[in-house]
Amino acid sequence: MTSCPPGAWRRNVSVLVWTPVLLLGPVLDVQGSTGSIVLQVTIIVVIAASAVTAALAGGPPWHDARAPLALSTLIAATVAGSTLESAQWLPTWVLLANALPSAIRGRWLLLAIPATTAGSMGAAWMVAPHDGTRVLTQGFVVVLAGLANAAFTALIDTVSELRRTRQELARVAVAEERDRFSRDLHDLLGHTLSVMVVKAQAVRRLVAADPAAAVAHAVDIEQIGRRALVDVRQAVDAMRSPTLAEEVAGACHALDAAGIATRVDGSPVVASGTADELLAWVVREGATNVLRHSGASTCRISLSDVDGRVALTIADDGMGAPPTSAPRVGGLAGLRERLAAVGGDLVVEPGDDGFRLVATVPGGRA
Known part of the structure; x- marks a missing residue:
């Protein structure tokens, strides 16, 4: 058995409330022979049952076939009641008009209301053919x-x-915030963990040949780990905003530690505000990719301001683009989303002689 649409009774509560009131006249008017009484009671029961069914089954998403069936039954029973030619049965037409929006809508409803009005006026005319006031009042x-x-x-x-729309907007907002946090966490920790891995490898190589250098790298690992803990806490609190100058300095330090000669052209103070933060994320992700995937020996970071747009280029002489076989949140796709949100863009140019990452954003310093 098909269940009623959720909340249909709330939508059609007026039908449920007025059904017993409007049927009170026919109930009090039951009289005549046994056959006539049985007929009148049957019509009343059918009207009540069909009105309640229409109210409980009718409403969005308008897929319950019982609503139009119940309405059709209600129309037939109302017309049958009119044949008794009693003024006490005229309120059943009011009940029918009240039940129409339960089962139909749109242009069909606009047609059904005048048709029901005309039928009720015809029933009133049958009761009192010379009482125009009663007919007009009924209509x-x-x-x-x-x-x-x-x-x-x-x-x-x-x-x-509107309630469903609000719930959907809330769901989308939560999903977007979850994606943003995942992207931020990836961009925040990916670079830091890569640096720690590189330095741990350096410690392993130098521990026998140069203990002092190995100790220095171990100290760096400890400091980077502590800083990473602080970054994670700040990210969870939505307080972490990296700066371009910090990220450029950190990238140079990490790349140099990995044996990748790094050169910076231009000043990190070329950007400000949102542009500074976005390019900081680009430097972090770009340096991480150089550390992880490039196998490069040199890397160049260039910054420039042209016509109010800041351009950042990270180029290396390694093996080309990072592997993209496993889809993940963040990475170059996450950077592209960040930049596109403010009218910027990201271009990746892999080649046989290395990999080039170019990011541009509006918002250079005047």
């Missing part, structure tokens, strides 16, 4: 009930849609 009440409940259900649908 006014029915059209008012239909339009009022249509407006009410449209408002409820809008509120529900």
